Amino acid sequence: MRKQFVFLLPFLSRLYHVVIAGGERLTNGGFSPEINPFTPKASLVRYWNKQIHHQSPGSAFLLSKASPLTAVASATFAKLASENALPDRLPDFCSAANLFCFPDLGPTLEKHSNDVKFSVYDQRNFTNYGTIHPGGADSFKKYSQNGNAVTDSFRRYSRDAAGHEDKFTGYADNSNVVEEKFNSYGTSATGGSGDFKNYQSGVNNPTTRFKAYSDEGNGRAQTFKTYTHEANSGPGQSFTSYGKNGNGAPNEFSSYGVSSNVIGSDFSNYGENGNAANDTFKGYGGDGNVPQNNFKSYGASGNAAVDTFLNYRDNANVGDDSFSSYAKNSNFEKVDFVNYGKSINPGSESFSGYGKGAEGNKIDFKTYTQNSTFKDYTKTGVEFAKYNRSSLGGGKTVNKWVEPGKFFRESMLKEGTLIWMPDIKDKMPKRSFLPRSIVSKLPFSTSKIAEIKRVFHANDNSTMEGIITDAVRECERPPTVSETKRCVGSAEDMIDFATSVLGRSVVLRTTESVAGSKEKVMIGKVNGINGGRVTKSVSCHQSLYPYLLYYCHSVPKVRVYESDLLDPKSKAKINHGIAICHMDTSAWGANHGAFMLLGSRPGQIEVCHWIFENDMNWAIAD
Numbered sequence: 001m002r003k004q005f006v007f008l009l010p011f012l013s014r015l016y017h018v019v020i021a022g023g024e025r026l027t028n029g030g031f032s033p034e035i036n037p038f039t040p041k042a043s044l045v046r047y048w049n050k051q052i053h054h055q056s057p058g059s060a061f062l063l064s065k066a067s068p069l070t071a072v073a074s075a076t077f078a079k080l081a082s083e084n085a086l087p088d089r090l091p092d093f094c095s096a097a098n099l100f101c102f103p104d105l106g107p108t109l110e111k112h113s114n115d116v117k118f119s120v121y122d123q124r125n126f127t128n129y130g131t132i133h134p135g136g137a138d139s140f141k142k143y144s145q146n147g148n149a150v151t152d153s154f155r156r157y158s159r160d161a162a163g164h165e166d167k168f169t170g171y172a173d174n175s176n177v178v179e180e181k182f183n184s185y186g187t188s189a190t191g192g193s194g195d196f197k198n199y200q201s202g203v204n205n206p207t208t209r210f211k212a213y214s215d216e217g218n219g220r221a222q223t224f225k226t227y228t229h230e231a232n233s234g235p236g237q238s239f240t241s242y243g244k245n246g247n248g249a250p251n252e253f254s255s256y257g258v259s260s261n262v263i264g265s266d267f268s269n270y271g272e273n274g275n276a277a278n279d280t281f282k283g284y285g286g287d288g289n290v291p292q293n294n295f296k297s298y299g300a301s302g303n304a305a306v307d308t309f310l311n312y313r314d315n316a317n318v319g320d321d322s323f324s325s326y327a328k329n330s331n332f333e334k335v336d337f338v339n340y341g342k343s344i345n346p347g348s349e350s351f352s353g354y355g356k357g358a359e360g361n362k363i364d365f366k367t368y369t370q371n372s373t374f375k376d377y378t379k380t381g382v383e384f385a386k387y388n389r390s391s392l393g394g395g396k397t398v399n400k401w402v403e404p405g406k407f408f409r410e411s412m413l414k415e416g417t418l419i420w421m422p423d424i425k426d427k428m429p430k431r432s433f434l435p436r437s438i439v440s441k442l443p444f445s446t447s448k449i450a451e452i453k454r455v456f457h458a459n460d461n462s463t464m465e466g467i468i469t470d471a472v473r474e475c476e477r478p479p480t481v482s483e484t485k486r487c488v489g490s491a492e493d494m495i496d497f498a499t500s501v502l503g504r505s506v507v508l509r510t511t512e513s514v515a516g517s518k519e520k521v522m523i524g525k526v527n528g529i530n531g532g533r534v535t536k537s538v539s540c541h542q543s544l545y546p547y548l549l550y551y552c553h554s555v556p557k558v559r560v561y562e563s564d565l566l567d568p569k570s571k572a573k574i575n576h577g578i579a580i581c582h583m584d585t586s587a588w589g590a591n592h593g594a595f596m597l598l599g600s601r602p603g604q605i606e607v608c609h610w611i612f613e614n615d616m617n618w619a620i621a622d
Helices: 002-027 040-051 057-064 071-082 086-097 446-455 463-476 491-502 593-598
Strands: 125-127 137-141 149-155 165-171 177-183 193-199 206-211 221-227 236-240 250-256 264-268 278-282 292-296 306-312 320-324 334-340 348-352 362-366 372-375 382-385 418-420 484-488 506-509 520-528 537-543 549-554 558-566 573-582 607-610 616-620
Touching: 040 057, 040 491, 057 491, 057 506, 057 616, 071 086, 086 446, 177 463, 446 463, 463 484, 463 537, 463 549, 484 491, 491 506, 491 537, 491 549, 491 616, 520 573, 593 607
Parallel strands: 125 149, 137 165, 149 177, 165 193, 177 206, 193 221, 206 236, 221 250, 236 264, 250 278, 264 292, 278 306, 292 320, 306 334, 320 348, 334 362, 348 372, 362 382
Antiparallel strands: 418 520, 484 549, 506 616, 520 558, 537 549, 537 616, 558 573, 573 607
């Protein structure tokens, strides 16, 4: 045994010095002598030194994305992956590898005799909580805030309660990816209320599912106020069989989804068989970007309901709503569309089987938009007042939802120029690359979605299923004209793609920080990469996925610049940005945000943009 160890010493010594030397060249002494040469991070150092001829400031940045797994953990999880056994160790794997995973929630059957303020709780499954609760209130304030992956479940909550109030204030604010489930919440409750205020504000990719919420309730009121304000993307909210068989239950959606980006709601079988329901949609979807709402069998078989759509979708950009079998077979229902759909840019509405089989209904459309289709629509009890009158001020196009500074002209990259910096902050969950030894063993294709879901415990119709499906489909999308693309889940794969396009003499760059975001900055010293000539380049942008996944692509005819960014008043350097200028935009769509902002057409101008936080650009070394 001693002879074998002595034989290995020269090899280990050489490996040790390669890692340390590589670390010193890579990070200017950032590696300590205690580093284990068998970790994924040390392996990446060696791979960089082997494949790339030049060091660059971005090399330390790439190294920061390396897997934090220890040598032993990396080998263990690689073995589990090869045996399809990772799902059995997913919580340990996600924690050790710094992945984005939703926790597996078990039932929480805890009881509380008094009213509760849930201000310190996080990631809970409330099952059979508050059953037959008389009066009182539970308050969810500052609950699950500033989280990365937030998931909570409320099941059979407040069942058969009487006069009980639930207050969701400051819930999941400023979190990243949020999934809340309200299943059989408030069933058969009498009186009381549920108040959703400042709920999921500032969330990236919000999802909330209300299923059989307040079913068979009596006089229980729900208020959704300042709900998902300034939220970004995501499936939005799903209301299924909400208020079914309810009696006299008022619901108010006020300031709902205001200033959100591509957020939608699905109302399916909402208020079915309800009696004297009263729903008000006020300030709903205002100032939003492309809000999408689907009302399917809403208020079906209801009696004497009142639905009011007031100041709905005001000042939104586009937006699409679908009303299918709305108020079908209902009795004496009253629906008012007042100041509905006053979008800045025209949206569309589709009414299919609306009010079919109903009796005694009254439906009023006032100042309604012209982009509507009515199919198999009830012919009685409908009044169109000022229908087809444009509420868009002559159809004027505005650029409200193209963020200032997101795109700019090449001429702006001159020293002393004042330029508006967009929000370049990374809004993705914090994650790390996986070692190639693990990621190469994990399924990644549309034909293996079921296997991927099994690995990451993604249930059907869950937020995680949507995230996985969207990412895989985008990665398998055919490249655009002259584009070369690849999705990479390991740093080694990114290096391979960049060097396959550009060769081994490459430099990796990224914008230094987020300083100056959403502010005016002054352009300082500018350096055109490769003399400012048209060059080859590879840009890598993050995709939302459980592990760190980048969409890397190369398009022809670009110029790459790096520039100091200065404080306009003090002229002090606050950031160092990387900008890409696309010199050929002829293949871009006419409705691309760049042309909306800059006021031109495809092929007529060049378009530049900054590299955002945690995105990267590779270019041939000067």
